[in-house]
Amino acid sequence: MKVQFIKTMGGEELAILPKKEYERLAGLAADEDVGARRLVSEARAQLAAGREILLPKAVVDRLASGENPIRVLREWRGLTQASTAASPVAPVSTIAAVSRRSASPMESSARSSARRSK
Secondary structure, eight states, X not given: OOOEEEEOTTSOEEXXXXXXXXXXXXXXXXXHHHHHHHHHXXXXXXXXXXXXXXXXXXXXXXXXXXXXXXXXXXXXXXOOHHHHHTSTTXXXXXXXXXXXXXXXXXXXXXXXXHXXXX
């Protein structure tokens, strides 16, 4: 592809490229816009249906920094280990162990299931 660069009298740099290349790039940009619109539309539908949630930036930052996801989300929701454990999900000891990272949710769940089946 042959691209020519010129400078306007105002100092702005412009790229001149063949029309076919321009049309190809414009088509790619249009396809990308269509894809982005589809993703946004799907995300909005998921949010409206309650299948997705939006997390505040502070929560995302804590998760990205490697903090324990259960603790971060529990604290964001204003829950204690006891109130989380009061739900049918897991007992307090499991929530505490997973929050401290001394156990994984899968290990704790397997142990709880084994105890209940005895």
